[in-house]
Amino acid sequence: MLQSMTGYGIAHRETDHYSATVEIKSLNSKTLDLSLRLPRFLQDRELEIRNLITKSLVRGKVNLSFDFVRPRNTARAGAAINQEVLLATYRELEKAADLVGAPKEQLFALALGLPGVVQSPAEMPTADVEEEVSWEELLPLLQEALERVNQFRQDEGQTLTTEILSYVNTIRTQLAETSRHDPARIEQVRQRLQQHLGELTTSEQFNPSRFEQELLYYIEKLDIAEEKVRLASHLNYFAETTQLPESAGKKLAFIAQEIGREINTIGSKANDSTIQHLVVGMKEELEKIKEQINNIL
Structure with a gap:
């Protein structure tokens, strides 16, 4: 199932000695763009924290805020x-x-x-509470926040999957409509060819060999059967990829490019107003898919 790069997770712990909060926000990004705000006594743990986040979140513009304070009721x-x-x-x-x-x-x-x-309270000697708290005690708080971010991403991913597959199904419907209309388009092409054939065969400059070559080229140029088959195959492959357990955002982007290539070829070869309108509709749905893929992990 797809995962969104948009996520949010927060974990909080309050004891008699301290109050700690880890808040993580994640947005779209082509790579991992990580920003950390840590308390002074955790600065030497920055590399370890970065590695944990990289392994867990993979990609996205991620902001982590780690707040550590003494609760007011422990102040003098x-x-x-x-x-x-x-x-x-x-x-x-x-x-x-x-x-x-x-x-x-x-x-x-x-x-x-x-x-x-x-x-005064500010002048009184106080114990350094931060130094009394070990990293092992605070690490589960970070892990809890990461788990909540990933759960948020999965929930958003399910919503995105449903939305993207609805666009894919719309393209399928328009492709089916294209196939349904194609025989009428071919018949129109045949009639035009017969008309031109009648005019050409009566001409003194008529060259049967040259005419056959151009006719074959013309028919091949107008034939969209292969493009329709490839487009249907790409749509099926796209839908299957959305169900993969691993991250598939980049893979879906590549498949979307192939889908767009076939749609464009159908539009350029069809030479038919009805199919052109269907092609415009397919392109519109494909743009919606591409917009949503930008948020896929």
Whole structure:
């Protein structure tokens, strides 16, 4: 079954120590165009992450965002007193008061107001939560996001397969209509040939050998039987390829080129207005197919 290159997957984990989210978006691209946004402590894992994505997603314009933050409920809510700094500061103030004979009643309040004694949340020492989380713990989160992207791609691929095969069936219908009308076209050609034959055989410059050669060339030029057979074969091959388990986007593009070649040849050789109109319809459906193939993996 076909897979779309358009995909989206997200995986989230929240613990008492951290909140981590992996979000992956994928769009159309002829090759793998990968953009990563990683937290600082995962920068050394970039090559490994790229290899995992390449193996899993193969092609597409892929954006991966790996967010890692501490939840708000683990942040320090208010200021705190650094007891060691307070004690050292208070003792220094006591020494200074004894030295000059000053009263000591306000020393505590004075010590609290000095820099470094009362610390704001930003000034407090914190553990590096990022360094405490191992890559082995976060790797399943990336794998989960990749699985969801691929599931999204498969679901989109099923929709695309149904749509593309409807265009193929329309071309089949128009080809069948072409075959149904072809005997009438051949009869018209025969009548024109008989009329011209009557005029030529009465001419003094008539050359039977030259006439036979040109007649055979003319008949071969107008015959579209082989093109119809090849077009029907290409349409069947195209439909079979959409059911292959492996990626088939490029293969389908090549088959679509062959389908277009046969349609164009039928149009150029038919020399018939009705078939020309059917050819235009087939070309229109083929363009729809090509547009959708651009999104096939």
